[in-house]
Structures are given as structure tokens and as C-alpha cells.
Amino acid sequence: xxxxxxxxxxxxxxxxxxxxxxxxxxxxxxxxxxxxxxxxxxxxxxxxxxxxxxxxxxxxxxxxxxxxxxxxxxxxxxxxxxxxxxxxxxxxxxxxxxxxxxxxxxxxxxxxxxxxxxxxxxxxxxxxxxxxxxxxxxxxxxxxxxxxxxxxxxxxxxxxxxxxxxxxxxxxxxxxxxxxxxxxxxxxxxxxxxxxxxxxxxxxxxxxxxxxxxxxxxxxxxxxxxxxxxxxxxxxxx
Amino acid sequence: xxxxxxxxxxxxxxxxxxxxxxxxxxxxxxxxxxxxxxxxxxxxxxxxxxxxxxxxxxxxxxxxxxxxxxxxxxxxxxxxxxxxxxxxxxxxxxxxxxxxxxxxxxxxxxxxxxxxxxxxxxxxxxxxxxxxxxxxxxxxxxxxxxxxxxxxxxxxxxxxxxxxxxxxxxxxxxxxxxxxxxxxxxxxxxxxxxxxxxxxxxxxxxxxxxxxxxxxxxxxxxxxxxxxxxxxxxxxxxxxxxxxxxxxxxxxxxxxxxxxxxxxxxxxxxxxxxxxxxxxxxxxxxxxxxxxxxxxxxxxxxxxxxxxx
Numbered sequence: 001x002x003x004x005x006x007x008x009x010x011x012x013x014x015x016x017x018x019x020x021x022x023x024x025x026x027x028x029x030x031x032x033x034x035x036x037x038x039x040x041x042x043x044x045x046x047x048x049x050x051x052x053x054x055x056x057x058x059x060x061x062x063x064x065x066x067x068x069x070x071x072x073x074x075x076x077x078x079x080x081x082x083x084x085x086x087x088x089x090x091x092x093x094x095x096x097x098x099x100x101x102x103x104x105x106x107x108x109x110x111x112x113x114x115x116x117x118x119x120x121x122x123x124x125x126x127x128x129x130x131x132x133x134x135x136x137x138x139x140x141x142x143x144x145x146x147x148x149x150x151x152x153x154x155x156x157x158x159x160x161x162x163x164x165x166x167x168x169x170x171x172x173x174x175x176x177x178x179x180x181x182x183x184x185x186x187x188x189x190x191x192x193x194x195x196x197x198x199x200x201x202x203x204x205x206x207x208x209x210x211x212x213x214x215x216x217x218x219x220x221x222x223x224x225x226x227x228x229x230x231x232x233x234x235x236x237x238x
Numbered sequence: 239x240x241x242x243x244x245x246x247x248x249x250x251x252x253x254x255x256x257x258x259x260x261x262x263x264x265x266x267x268x269x270x271x272x273x274x275x276x277x278x279x280x281x282x283x284x285x286x287x288x289x290x291x292x293x294x295x296x297x298x299x300x301x302x303x304x305x306x307x308x309x310x311x312x313x314x315x316x317x318x319x320x321x322x323x324x325x326x327x328x329x330x331x332x333x334x335x336x337x338x339x340x341x342x343x344x345x346x347x348x349x350x351x352x353x354x355x356x357x358x359x360x361x362x363x364x365x366x367x368x369x370x371x372x373x374x375x376x377x378x379x380x381x382x383x384x385x386x387x388x389x390x391x392x393x394x395x396x397x398x399x400x401x402x403x404x405x406x407x408x409x410x411x412x413x414x415x416x417x418x419x420x421x422x423x424x425x426x427x428x429x430x431x432x433x434x435x436x437x438x439x440x441x442x443x444x445x446x447x448x449x450x451x452x453x454x455x456x457x458x459x460x461x462x463x464x465x466x467x468x469x470x471x472x473x474x475x476x477x478x479x480x481x482x483x484x485x486x487x488x489x490x491x492x493x494x495x496x497x498x499x500x501x502x503x504x505x506x507x508x509x510x511x512x513x514x515x516x517x518x519x520x521x522x523x524x525x526x527x528x529x530x531x532x533x534x535x536x537x538x539x540x541x542x543x544x545x546x547x
Contacts, residue, residue, distance in 0.1 A: 006423035008473045009503035010531035014423055021468055048261045048471045050495055055471035060532040133495030136264040136373055196375040202263040
């Protein structure tokens with residue numbers, strides 16, 4: 001299916017694929033994004049992939065929206081549908097200890113599960129990063145097991161500590177920065193998900209996967225003290 | 239060369255034209271709210287257009303200079319004084335070691351821009367010195383200025399110019415503006431009544447406006463269904479309509495993505511008008527085509543690139 005084109009102001013053009021949050025749709029977005037990164041169109045200044053759309057920022061001095069649209073259409077026709085053969089998984093250590101899991105009881109009660117069952121289910125799968133947004137490094141993850149779906153808190157917290165891991169409805173994710181928020185907090189990672197001083201301030205990108213690895217409080221403290229700690233990365237055959 | 243902050247004002251930050259290339263990781267652009275005033279101020283002191291300036295909001299700062307340099311103020315009129323002498327907006331002045339620049343409440347407009355020859359230094363993050371207040375990066379330690387801060391000024395000489403002629407007639411920023419916009423990505427989600435309300439009735443700015451967005455109130459911009467969408471990209475100028483059916487114009491500190499329908503996008507050339515609006519100011523929207531928007535963008539940039547004194 002050909003994407004539809006929509007303009008944003010005087011220097012951004014967005015291609016919308018099917019209007020749904022699905023790995024297949026997101027894969028098309030990422031494939032086009034990769035193709036444009038590999039072989040750039042002159043005048044394109046920045047690319048922003050989201051769940052089901054790719055926004056292409058451009059310099060109107062170099063290219064117009066109209067000719068950019070033409071070039072993108074041509075490119076789209078030529079993008080081979082070769083599916084990726086491997087996926088990159090970032091393994092994020094998470095401590096589900098009650099000290100950090102402020103709302104574990106809510107998640108357990110809502111789904112009639114024990115705490116251990118919640119941890120087991122939550123940490124036993126790979127989550128696709130559909131996109132980054134909302135906060136720097138905030139990953140919108142797909143594929144939360146239905147058994148863990150839990151409505152957001154009725155009244156949001158004014159501050160959730162950086163590194164917190166939560167569940168909001170049918171989504172799960174981590175807060176890279178301290179922020180207000182209404183998600184049910186079930187753990188915390190000792191990694192600095194955002195560090196402006198680091199060469200790469202954010203570890204992962206859209207299209208990568210995340211797996212949560214349960215750790216003890218002692219392990220949490222050890223990793224937390226290491227400012228340069230980074231997640232293990234695994235290349236997995238699809 | 240440095241500048242000592244004696245009084246910080248209400249919200250004074252280091253900003254340049256903003257950060258490009260880091261949206262992928264979730265970093266917004268930040269940067270000056272009023273690009274026209276910042277570009278003009280830089281031109282007046284012989285700087286290149288992309289150098290960092292101080293953006294002062296509502297209540298200006300009091301600053302002490304340690305060496306001689308050229309300065310210029312543009313945007314909101316904060317009744318500036320050098321030592322005890324009143325000085326003009328949009329005009330280049332030479333200050334010397336020990337001179338004090340005092341600015342007060344904005345009597346017209348909301349944001350004033352101070353350019354200093356050589357440019358304000360600051361932390362560079364993804365190629366920009368703009369302050370990201372939320373993440374604490376860029377600019378001066380990633381935060382707004384407080385009294386006692388010492389700002390560094392670049393030594394890079396700008397182009398040769400004649401400071402005696404560097405002046406542009408000052409016009410007070412209007413508190414009743416019409417801004418041009420192209421239809422937004424989710425324009426079709428709104429019904430005819432909503433579209434008409436948007437294009438043909440005035441809106442008022444509210445006190446909840448800030449560097450993230452300008453919140454407006456007015457007639458309801460009604461939609462056939464909910465205005466929730468699958469989150470997609472936001473640009474500076476995106477006009478988002480949330481569940482209360484009122485518009486928010488997203489500005490310099492906006493998030494990179496959002497989950498509300500966008501009815502329109504204000505063109506770059508008209509964003510400076512919005513940056514100068516106080517609460518209860520009037521905003522109207524006028525529709526233009528993409529082609530016109532692109533033409534106006536080029537006109538806007540060319541105008542400032544041609545400015546030299």
C-alpha cells in the first residue's frame with residue numbers, strides 16, 4: 001500500500017502508512033527510513049520515524065515539498081521488501097524489588113497474579129521499540145502481554161524517578177528522566193537511560209528490541225555506582 | 239571576555255536557532271522563540287545569524303560587562319539602560335569594562351533578545367548551544383540564568399561592520415496578530431464547523447502559555463470523533479487540538495511527538511509574532527498553500543541573510 005503524504009508547515013513532509021500500531025507497519029516505516037539514510041535525497045535534513053509514519057524534514061532552499069514527494073514515491077517503489085534477518089536486543093537490567101516497584105500490588109491485584117508471576121511474564125519477551133518520543137530516550141514499546149495490562153493511576157504522580165519502569169494500559173516503558181506520569185511503576189533500572197555527557201546519550205533506536213532482565217537490589221547498587229554501565233546487546237536471528 | 243549576571247530576570251536562557259538532528263532520540267529543537275528578533279540582534283553586532291543570544295522573558299536581566307564589545311537588543315521593549323542612560327531597541331551600542339546593562343519589565347511584547355559581538359558561549363549539545371530546560375542540557379549548565387552566573391563570550395570576530403549605522407526602526411510587537419498557516423496532517427478529522435471556527439474566529443492567548451506551547455481559547459474546534467491519534471511528529475508551529483477542542487500552538491520546547499490531531503501548522507516566518515504575545519492577546523489564522531509557505535520561508539531567511547551594517 002502506498003503511503004499518504006501530508007505536509008507540516010514549510011519544511012516537513014510526513015508519509016503515513018496504515019493507521020494502526022503493528023510491527024509490520026512500523027517495519028515499513030523503518031525500512032524507508034533506513035533507505036533514506038543509506039542513500040540520501042538532497043535537501044533532506046532530518047528523519048523522524050514514528051509508529052506508522054515517517055516525517056521528512058527538508059530545506060526549502062534545496063527542494064520543494066512537491067519534488068520531494070515525487071522522489072519519495074519513486075524511492076518507495078524501489079525499496080525492496082527484504083525483511084531483516086536479525087534483530088538487535090538491548091538487555092536492560094531491572095530491579096523489581098518493592099523499594100522501586102511502587103505499584104506492583106496494583107498490577108498483581110488487577111490481574112490476579114503473584115509478584116513473581118508478573119516479573120516472570122514481564123521479563124520473558126522482547127519488546128519492539130516502535131519509536132522514541134515524549135521524553136528524550138522514551139521508548140514506545142510494543143507487545144506487552146495481555147495478562148499484565150493495567151489501567152493508569154487515577155491521579156498521576158507529580159514525579160516519577162528516572163529509570164522507573166511502568167505499565168500504562170496496554171503499554172510498558174521506562175522513564176529516562178524524572179517526569180510526572182500516571183503509569184503503574186513495577187521496577188527500576190540502574191542504567192542511566194539518558195546521559196547528556198555520554199557520547200551516545202541514548203543507547204537504542206526505533207526498530208531495536210528491549211528485554212528486561214531481573215536483578216537483585218545488590219546487583220542494582222553495583223550497576224548504579226558504575227556511571228559508564230551500559231546494556232548488553234544481543235543480535236538474534238529472526 | 240565575560241558577562242556577570244547581577245540579576246537574572248524572570249526566565250533568561252542561552253538560545254540559538256535550535257537543535258537539528260536529534261529528534262530521532264527524542265530531543266526537541268529548543269532555540270529562540272522569536273527567530274526574527276534574534277537574527278536581527280545578531281546582525282546588528284556583526285555576528286553570524288546562528289550565534290547564541292540571551293532570551294529574556296517578561297522581566298529582563300541586569301548584566302555587567304568585563305571588556306568592551308558591541309551589544310544590541312531586539313524584540314520586547316524592556317526599557318533598557320546602559321549605566322543610567324536609556325538606550326534604544328534595535329540599535330548597536332558599544333559597552334566597556336564595568337558597564338552595566340539594566341532591563342526591566344516588558345512594556346511591549348514578551349521576549350527580548352540580547353546579542354553580544356562574538357556570541358554567547360555555552361554548552362554545545364548536538365551542534366546547538368540552545369538550553370533544554372527539561373533535560374538540563376545545552377546553554378549555561380542546561381538551566382536558566384541566576385544571579386552570580388558568569389557567561390563567556392566568544393572571541394570570534396564577526397564581519398566588518400559600521401556600528402554607527404547599525405539601527406533599524408523599532409516597531410512594538412503587536413498584541414493582535416494574524417498568522418499564516420497551512421492545513422495540518424489531520425485536517426480532515428475536523429468537521430466544517432470546527433474548520434470554520436479555526437480559520438474565521440479569533441482566539442485569545444492564555445496564561446498557561448510558555449516555551450513549549452501557546453495555549454489559546456476561543457470557539458470549539460469540533461471534530462467528528464475523538465482528536466486522539468496514533469502519536470506522530472510535531473514541528474515548531476504545529477497547531478494541536480486536544481480533547482477540550484481548544485488549540486495549542488507548539489513552539490520551541492515542544493516534544494518531538496504528540497498524540498493529538500493537528501489542524502494546521504503556522505509558517506516559520508510568522509512564529510516570531512506568536513513569541514511576543516502576552517496573555518489575553520488576539521490570534522487569528524489565515525490559510526496559505528504549501529507553495530506560499532515555502533516561498534515565505536525563503537523570503538524570511540533571505541531578508542536576514544542580506545542584513546549587514
